[in-house]
Amino acid sequence: MTLISPACRDALQGWLEREKSLAGRAENTLTAYQGDVSEFLSFMTLHHGQSQGLTALAKITVSDMRAWMAQSRNGGVGARSLARKLSAVKGFYRWLADREGFEPTAVLSTRSPKFQKKLPRPLAEEAARDMIETVELQSLTNWVAARDVAVVTLLYGCGLRISEALSLTDSDTPLGATLRIRGKGGKERIVPVIPAARDAVDTYLKLCPHTQSPDAPLFRGVRGGALNPRAIQTAMAKARMQLGLPATATPHAMRHSFATHLLTAGGDLRAIQELLGHSSLSTTQAYTAVDTAHLMAVYNRSHPKA
Structure with missing residues (x-):
C-alpha cells in the first residue's frame, strides 16, 4: 500500500517549493x-x-492529531522534536487549507x-580569548592554524x-569596517568588523596556498x-579539552558569547x-546571559529615580 x-x-x-522561493528556507530546513x-x-x-x-x-x-502525537511519543520522539514536527505539519496545513x-x-x-528550552551557554570573556589563542595550536600546518x-x-x-x-567568498576581502551578511531566511544585515577579525583574515589569506578568485569560498579545506x-x-573540541572547558564551548557558543559580552558591557538589546x-x-534575550547582580548594578547606575 x-x-x-x-x-x-x-x-x-x-x-x-513555496517555502524555498518565498520564505527562503535553507536546504536543511526543507529536508527536515x-x-x-x-x-x-x-x-x-x-x-x-x-x-x-x-x-x-x-x-x-x-482525535487523529492526538493519536499521531501519542504514537510519536511512544516511539521515543522527545517533546522538543515533536514540537518541531508539529510546527512543520501546521505550516503545511495552513498553506494547503x-x-x-x-x-x-x-x-x-x-x-x-x-x-524546557535550553538556554545557550556563553563562554566567559577570558575563556573566549583563550579559545581563540588555543585553537591555533591544533594544527601543525601554519595556514590551517591561521584559518581556524x-x-x-x-x-x-x-x-x-x-x-x-563559511559562506563568505574571496570577493568579500579585504574585509572593511563592515560586512554584509545573508543569514537565515535570506535576511541581510550589516555587521561591524573589529580590527582583530580583519587582521586574522589577512594573516590567513597571506598563508593560504590556494588560488583566490571572486566566487571561491574564502575559507578552504586542505584540498x-x-x-x-x-x-x-573538531579544532574547538580539542582546544576546549586542553582548556578544561565544557562540551558547550562550541562554534555557536562564540556567537552567544558575542551577544552576552556586548550586553554586559552596556550594549543596547x-x-x-x-x-x-x-x-x-x-530570541535575542535567550541568546544573552547577564546575571541579576549586573542588571541591578546597571539599573542603580542608570535609572533616574535610583
Whole structure:
C-alpha cells in the first residue's frame, strides 16, 4: 500500500517549493520539513487504513492529531522534536487549507508539547580569548592554524553563525569596517568588523596556498574545496579539552558569547538584535546571559529615580 497518495505528495512538493522561493528556507530546513510532514501523512494512512487524499486530509480530527502525537511519543520522539514536527505539519496545513479552501482548525489548534528550552551557554570573556589563542595550536600546518583562528575570531568578533562565516567568498576581502551578511531566511544585515577579525583574515589569506578568485569560498579545506564546519568543530573540541572547558564551548557558543559580552558591557538589546539578525527580540534575550547582580548594578547606575 502506498503510504502517501500522489495528490498529497504533489501538494507537499508544492509547499516545499513555496517555502524555498518565498520564505527562503535553507536546504536543511526543507529536508527536515519534508521528512516531518511525510511521516505525518504516512501515519494518517496507516491510522485510517487507506491512502489519504486531499479530501481526507481536510477531515482530520482532533482525535487523529492526538493519536499521531501519542504514537510519536511512544516511539521515543522527545517533546522538543515533536514540537518541531508539529510546527512543520501546521505550516503545511495552513498553506494547503488556503489552497484547497477547507478549515484546518483541528490541526492548527493542536497544542505543542511543553519542553524546557535550553538556554545557550556563553563562554566567559577570558575563556573566549583563550579559545581563540588555543585553537591555533591544533594544527601543525601554519595556514590551517591561521584559518581556524580567523573563523573563530569572526564568530566571536562579529557574532556570526558558522554557516555565515563559511559562506563568505574571496570577493568579500579585504574585509572593511563592515560586512554584509545573508543569514537565515535570506535576511541581510550589516555587521561591524573589529580590527582583530580583519587582521586574522589577512594573516590567513597571506598563508593560504590556494588560488583566490571572486566566487571561491574564502575559507578552504586542505584540498582547496569549501571548508566543512566539522573541521572547526573538531579544532574547538580539542582546544576546549586542553582548556578544561565544557562540551558547550562550541562554534555557536562564540556567537552567544558575542551577544552576552556586548550586553554586559552596556550594549543596547535592540542593537544586538540587529547585529545577530534576529526577527524577534525574545530570541535575542535567550541568546544573552547577564546575571541579576549586573542588571541591578546597571539599573542603580542608570535609572533616574535610583
